[in-house]
Every structure is written in structure tokens, then in C-alpha cells.
Amino acid sequence: MAHKKNFVSPSDSDYVLSLKTPALAAFLSWLIPGAGQMYQGRTFKGVLFCICILGMFFCGVQMGEGRPVYCYYEMSADRMDNQNGSARRFRNYGYISQFLVGLPALPAIVQTKRFDSPNNTNELDGPVDVLFEGVLLGGEDGQIQKVTGAINLKQSAGVRGPEIEGRFLGTLQPSGERVDLELRENNFNEGGSLGRKISADPKRYISLEVAKVVKGPESLGTVLQGTIPRPFRNWYQVPLQDPQLQDMNARLGKRWELAMVFTWIAGLLNILVIWDAYEGPAYDFHPQSIENEDEHSPHSSQAETPNQKQELKQKPPVSKVKL
Amino acid sequence: MNFIPHSILILAQLPVLYYMFPLTAAISLVYSASRYEDPPAILKKSFRLFMQITVFMLGFLLLLYVLSYKM
Numbered sequence: 001m002a003h004k005k006n007f008v009s010p011s012d013s014d015y016v017l018s019l020k021t022p023a024l025a026a027f028l029s030w031l032i033p034g035a036g037q038m039y040q041g042r043t044f045k046g047v048l049f050c051i052c053i054l055g056m057f058f059c060g061v062q063m064g065e066g067r068p069v070y071c072y073y074e075m076s077a078d079r080m081d082n083q084n085g086s087a088r089r090f091r092n093y094g095y096i097s098q099f100l101v102g103l104p105a106l107p108a109i110v111q112t113k114r115f116d117s118p119n120n121t122n123e124l125d126g127p128v129d130v131l132f133e134g135v136l137l138g139g140e141d142g143q144i145q146k147v148t149g150a151i152n153l154k155q156s157a158g159v160r161g162p163e164i165e166g167r168f169l170g171t172l173q174p175s176g177e178r179v180d181l182e183l184r185e186n187n188f189n190e191g192g193s194l195g196r197k198i199s200a201d202p203k204r205y206i207s208l209e210v211a212k213v214v215k216g217p218e219s220l221g222t223v224l225q226g227t228i229p230r231p232f233r234n235w236y237q238v239p240l241q242d243p244q245l246q247d248m249n250a251r252l253g254k255r256w257e258l259a260m261v262f263t264w265i266a267g268l269l270n271i272l273v274i275w276d277a278y279e280g281p282a283y284d285f286h287p288q289s290i291e292n293e294d295e296h297s298p299h300s301s302q303a304e305t306p307n308q309k310q311e312l313k314q315k316p317p318v319s320k321v322k323l
Numbered sequence: 324m325n326f327i328p329h330s331i332l333i334l335a336q337l338p339v340l341y342y343m344f345p346l347t348a349a350i351s352l353v354y355s356a357s358r359y360e361d362p363p364a365i366l367k368k369s370f371r372l373f374m375q376i377t378v379f380m381l382g383f384l385l386l387l388y389v390l391s392y393k394m
Contacts, residue, residue: 009360017360044362052349059345254339262346269350272357281360 007285017042017285025277031102033270036277049273053266057101060262066236067200067248068259069098069105071112073240087242094260100267100274108237111198115238120198123162127154132168134226136210140219146173151183151206151228158185164193166208168224172216179216183208183224195230200238203227340384347376 007017019025020040029036034049060068074087098105114120132151135144149170155162168181185193186209195205207225240248248256348369355369 042360045356045360045365048352048356048365052353056346056349258339258342262342265346265350269353272353276357282358284359284361284364 007280009285017280019277019280022278026274029274029277030100030270033101033266033273036274040277045276049270049276053101053270053273054104056262056269057098057104057266060259060266062259063255063262064248064252064259066202067240067244068256068263069095069108069237070200070239071095071108073245074242076242089239094264097264097267100270101263102270105237105263105267111236111238115198117198120196122192122194122196124153124155124164124194125197128152128228130228132170132206132226132228134206134224136221136224138222145221147171147179147224147226148173149179153183153206153228164208165211172220177216179220180214181210181216181220181224182212182214184211185209186223198234198238199230200235200240200244202230202232202235204230343380344377347373347380351376 007019009015009017018040025036025040027036028039029049032050033053034046034051036046037043037049038046040046070092072089072091074089076087095105095108098108129150129152131149133148135146137144139145147168147170149168151166151168151170153164153166155164157163163185165185166183168179168183171178186207193207195201204227206228207223210220210222210224213220252259351369351372352365355372356365359365359368
């Protein structure tokens with residue numbers, strides 16, 4: 001088989017390193033760093049590559065709060081001084097090196113497609129009952145009242161299309177007074193009542209009008225504004241938008257940049273790993289053609305009698321390497 | 324008296340520099356493992372590379388610190 005490669009150590013020709021199918025090993029090493037080496041039986045190196053590269057990649061992801069891996073980012077029209085009012089997109093060239101890590105960076109491509117999909121709307125998929133944190137606006141003297149609790153939302157058919165209605169059960173902060181509010185969609189809300197389904201933020205924006213105060217002070221407020229949790233699959237590796245990018249830079253500062261550098265370096269190092277799976281180590285081994293293996297194999301030269309030849313044939317291929 | 328804020332600025336970056344150590348260790352290990360096959364050789368060479376990079380970077384940090392102090 002011409003696609004198989006064997007390498008022998010010049011210092012000790014007894015030790016043969018079999019790369020099996022190098023192209024497959026290289027592909028596996030791209031998909032999961034170190035997987036190609038494990039396939040070749042080079043377990044120590046496989047585990048080492050896997051720990052170092054995936055460790056570095058996910059350390060970067062953790063430092064960047066799960067958001068340093070994305071295909072592109074959007075700048076809002078006002079920031080770009082864009083006359084037609086549409087946001088402008090920029091490719092994240094750093095993703096090229098993140099892509100080299102393989103499987104862990106691939107969700108970004110899927111998430112870009114989901115983000116651009118017409119299904120990514122401001123509507124609800126179904127009834128939700130989740131934790132809420134936010135504020136009540138429009139109370140007496142324009143005061144802002146902090147609230148936390150649980151919110152129950154459902155979508156119903158309204159006069160002008162689907163409308164969101166719900167109920168909030170929670171407490172006022174810091175007094176701890178219990179409140180129970182009936183909520184409805186505010187049609188005059190410029191930003192919309194609910195954030196998009198898929199966006200690079202673990203929290204989904206929500207703003208609803210207070211229709212009725214079931215329990216609590218009457219003059220509490222007219223608008224409930226805050227966030228509800230967004231499922232992991234709807235924000236991880238999703239393209240970033242301008243406010244999110246600014247938020248990450250403002251809050252994390254240098255750590256945001258370091259997070260991206262970690263993921264980039266992980267991808268660049270994986271080039272060495274892919275190359276190692278394809279070509280073997282750079283030093284101490286030189287290729288031996290598999291077609292001529294019988295002529296040059298130390299086994300064949302050592303086997304002098306038919307019994308010895310038979311014994312060598314029964315031995316498994318040498319995969320353990322020693323310098 | 325501008326040299327004091329400059330020096331403090333460099334010292335303020337030190338917590339970020341802590342990330343250098345695991346990063347350097349991972350780079351040294353992966354690089355050495357792609358050069359050699361024998362585990363003891365990989366560990367030995369990667370330790371040497373780690374020390375070289377660390378000494379170089381700390382030396383450079385010291386140089387920058389001294390320069391900022393003098394200015």
C-alpha cells in the first residue's frame with residue numbers, strides 16, 4: 001500500500017514508526033488535536049497534543065466568556081457613519097487560525113448560518129417560564145425599581161400579528177416586597193419587546209408593559225425591562241454585534257484580547273500537530289518505503305531460517321518507538 | 324516626575340503576564356513533541372525551550388521597566 005508510511009530511527013533501526021494512513025491521521029489531528037497520533041498508536045504524543053491545544057483553546061474561550069470564537073462581527077450604522085442605516089459586517093480573520101483547531105471551532109460556521117436565518121426573529125418559540133432580572137420603569141417621580149423573580153411568557157395572536165403576554169412573580173430589591181404583575185407587549189417600543197432568538201449574548205433582552213398590578217404597590221412602574229437567560233445553543237460562537245463587542249472590550253479589557261490570542265495560538269500550534277501526524281517527527285527518524293520494507297526491514301535481515309521468518313511474521317507491527 | 328506613573332503602568336500589567344507561563348509551557352511542549360518522538364526527549368527539550376522563552380521575556384520586561392524608569 002503506497003499510502004502507508006514507515007519511519008525508522010537512524011540510531012536504532014529496530015524501532016519503526018508506522019504512520020498508518022498519514023492523510024487520515026492528519027485529518028483526525030485537525031478534527032481533534034492529537035486524535036491522529038492516537039490513531040497511529042502514538043498515545044503519549046496524542047494525549048499531550050490534545051491536552052495542550054484543547055486546554056489552551058478552551059482556556060481562551062473561558063477567559064472571553066464563551067465569545068472569542070466567531071466568524072464575523074457587525075458594526076452598527078451610526079458607528080460606521082453609514083447613510084443607508086444598515087449595519088456593516090466585518091470578517092473575523094482570527095477565525096482562520098481558530099478553524100485549525102477543528103471540531104471545537106466548527107459551531108461558529110453553523111451559528112453564522114442560524115444567525116442569518118429568517119427564523120432568527122424576535123418571537124417566542126413557545127411558552128417560557130424562566131428567571132428574570134431587571135427594572136421597573138415609569139414609576140412615581142421617575143424612579144427606577146430593581147426587581148428579580150420568575151417570568152412566564154407566551155405568544156398569542158394579536159391584531160397586528162403575534163403578541164407576547166406574560167406574568168411576573170418576584171420581589172422588589174432591596175426591600176424584598178413581593179410583586180405579581182400581568183404583562184403585555186408594548187407596541188410603541190422602538191427596540192422591540194424581545195431580543196432576537198439567536199445572538200451572541202447569554203442574556204436575552206425583554207421589555208413589556210405592565211397591564212395590571214395583581215400584587216404590590218399600584219404606582220410601581222409601567223414598563224418592566226430586563227433580561228432572561230438565552231439557551232447555550234443560541235449564543236455560543238454566534239457572530240458578535242457592536243454593543244456586545246463594546247461590552248466585552250469595556251468589561252474584560254486586555255483579557256478579551258488575551259482570550260482571542262489563546263484561541264489563535266491553539267489553532268496555529270495545531271498546524272505542527274497535523275504535520276506531525278502526516279510526516280512524523282522532524283528529527284531522529286527518516287522515511288522507509290513500505291514497498292521495500294521486506295528488503296530493508298531489520299526483521300528480514302535477522303531472519304535466517306524459515307522458522308525464524310515464521311516467528312517474525314507472527315509478531316505485531318512495531319509501534320513503540322525508542323530513541 | 325513622569326517616571327513614576329510609567330513604572331506603575333508596567334507593574335499594573337503583571338497579572339496579565341501570569342498567563343504567559345501556561346501559554347509558554349503549552350507552546351514548548353507542542354513544539355518539542357513535533358520535533359521528537361521519545362517522551363523523555365520531548366520533556367527535556369520542552370523544559371529547555373520553556374526556560375529560554377521565559378528568561379528572554381522576563382529579561383525584556385526588565386529592560387522595558389528600566390527604560391521606563393529612566394525616562
